[in-house]
Amino acid sequence: MSAAAPNTPAQLPEFKQVMGHPRPLWMLFMTEFWERFAFYGMRWALALYIVAEFFGGDSSGEAHASRLYGAYLALVYAAALFGGYVADRVIGYQRSILIGAVVMAVGLFMVVVPNETVFRIGLATIIAGNGLFKPNISTMVGQLYAPGDERRDSGFTLFYMGINAGAFIAPILTGYLAEHMFGGSSAMPAYKAVFIASGLGMLISLIWFWFGRARLQGIGKPIAGSEGLAKPLMVAVGVVVAIPLIFFLLTIEASLLAWILGVLFLALCVLILREGFQDGAVARDKALAMLIIFAFNVLFWMFFEQAGSSFNFLAQNIVQRDFGGWTFPVGWFQSVNSLAIISLAPVIAWIWVRLGRANPSIPRKFGLGIIFNGLAFLLLMVALSSMVDPQTMKIPFWTLFMVYVIQSVGELCLSPIGLSMVTKLAPVRLVGFGMGGWFLSTAIGNNLSGIFAGVISGEGGMTVASAHSGYTFGFWVLIGAGVLLFLIAPLIQKLMHGVK
Template sequence: MSDNNATPSSPNYPQLLGHPRPLWMLFMTEFWERFAFYSVSWALALYVVAHFFNGSATGQAWAATIFSAYTALIYASSIFGGYVADRIIGYQRSILLGALVMAAGLFVVMLPSRDVFLIGLAMVIVGNGLFKPNISSMVGQLYARDDPRRDRGFTLFYMGINGGALLAPLLTGWMAGYFTNTPLQQNYRIVFGAAGVGMLLSLLWFWFGRRSLQGVGRPAPEAEGLSRVAWVVLGTVVAVPLVYLLLAFVSSGLSWVLGLLFVVVAVVLLAEAARQGRVQVDRVVAMLIIFAFNVLFWMFYFQLGTSFNFLAENLVDRKMFGDWVFPTGWFQSVSPLAIIVLAPVVTMGWSFFAARDKEPSIPRKFGLGLVFNGLGFAVLMYALAHLLNGQGLIPFWPLALCYVLQTVGELCLSPIGLSMVTKLAPPRLVGLAMGGWFLSLAVGGQLSGLLAGYISGASGMTATSALSGFTFSFWLLAGAGVLLLLVAPLINKLMHGVK
């Protein structure tokens, strides 16, 4: 059994721009995978309404259910992918197999049948489980555990994620309307095809760049044989129809399944920590508390794929420069653009405070993330209560500003969370712990669909239902953020010096 995780002394890599050179290879591998993911994410719910409900708003609730189930399972599958990498075939092989399965699934999604569409989504979910947690874990393995550049390395890696997220809706939104010269809502399938090409680019980038890792992420010598890979391939073939069944028949009850998985992961991590002593147990407990608050953040953040899309489509005045209409999908580029602009600023801010021994602790950063997420909803509350025009539409800027405020919150929370897992998890189970991190996103994603379905109701979103739902969102986020800021000293004690 191998320990593929970060060690006190990582390989002596060549440096590029102050960081290990392989970071930039992983950066671009993740860039193209995120291009694929966010191409599907902006189009998915809109495609379901347009294609399977002929554009009727009555399809919004089911579209929200499918989007949230897809999002939840994307992240939940990371648990199994992390375990496969930790214990069976290593990180590099997991990433390569996952990328191949995802690419195939994205091309299957293009087919118009509802059942085939769900099978394609199931393939994407299973492949993503093998890919996503393991490439994030490998970033941590490039640095020694006490290397002060680790958080900044994850923030730079996060810029790669958002570079792909920025390009995806801009390019694929334009392709959907241009290449077929017909209305945008009829051409979402070209978006899925472009996502498949992006995933192939991610696969090729990692295939040719993996040698720079100097063996990090390879399986142990006794596990080098291909028989283990064959078993994982067989498991993948079995997993796809199981995930299809979850999407097709039990997506509304998925929260219970995910909750049970979360409990199992917590027990496994605590059991491993108990073998190493009280300090490691306390650190795992602190990590699990942060995971719980992370669920709340993503429950509301993931409205971008459902209720925010429906808001933009039906309740936002998108006319600009005469008769030109700002595409709904392009709103999805606001957040990654803001991250690319603001990530260096936030990184320099943390460095500035760290140099003066005043950098906020991990739980305080998470608390700030929740508060900024809540402020985004406060802007929408104001717009829906005071800025509706004669046609029942709000201006363009409140939704754009909401995305920017949520982005500030995301920068306070998400890259810090990835780094936190690599520092607080038991060393032998970093991959599983990273899967637990993504499972907390999965639970948030599933709950986001329940909220979006409530806001839309049986007949579709209205200004009144949106105002009610967004008001609830603001108060819950703000309250959770303030609570976390207040209990941060207690969580810091559990972390035993980890910063």
């Protein structure tokens, strides 16, 4: 009999089944729905708000806003490393989620304050809370199913739908509120409505989990002997201490943060490779294959995450959004990705099954993901070079809409298999560090996305020429990386020793 996962009873409780799955899955589904509502509800507005509030709407602030956005997103992913450890070894998953939800809610309400220092402290607080919340609720979904339970994958698929449902609704609702509350308009949204709505969403998530956690019947509780309040208080103090450190990382140059994240990543790679060498040739080869794919993962997210930075400025200034007196809100573009994921995920899954033995290998699926990302940039290249209206200096609405759709196809080729790949390739004793490598590679890509978006905007703000130049560079890098990955896929597959 295999050992139980940390913070999980040795024998699973007899859960009541709802629609063929354990009843607590639906409680976790809605908890995550509201947390993602909070996260994505304010994500679209961050860079735009920074320019509007702290630069008086001057486009010279776009580069600064993009770099700060990239740093924020990078640290959100990096914080997940520490949050997973705290849940595993210190206070359990339930308490980690509760503390994380409280901290995130506080941070979301702090960013409402129109003061740049308070705003950055609020972002640091959100990062600290998200680190405790995000990785641990996903882990608990897996703990609802016994090892070998064939429903596990479909359970995660349903949970993933909750994530995307929250991410789809949030920008639409918060974008609407920003234009209709506190004197906001399409020309000048009231961004505090966005942050208030997101904070309320996080409170709903907290309340939902607080009252629903009894259904878990012990899943995710602290390990025996740690049920008291001493350790949660210690973690709370740790969060308070961590927030100034995160605040500091948000204030340094994005390039310096990139070096810090890079050093952490290299140290992680050394540990993983050393363990792989000690475990023999097969383990060594698998670890090396995983690290190669991590490098390509950095590139994917560097360009994919233009969604929250340069694509917003593109939508605001260079995309035709007027439809007979009604203006399509900038924030609504952020919902296209989630809508495409929900619509296309079953199609992509069907294609993989239909291909059977011709199903692409993991490296080639990653390559397809990167190439589709590149094709999205190709569409922008064409639009910015040959579809600009000479009267308005704007490109057609449908072009940016389709960019999000094409990127979503790339995401579906790459993202769902990432974490699964890590569990199959990482050295047995360092799977946690392997997950850390995945999160860190994503974090590095997110930070680089902010730096790249800042280059596109330059000192004076985004123009048609600067956008065309930047997105052309993005296209060639992505297509080159995707083709390279396709070419070396057989070598990587050989290093994987039969892992599919």
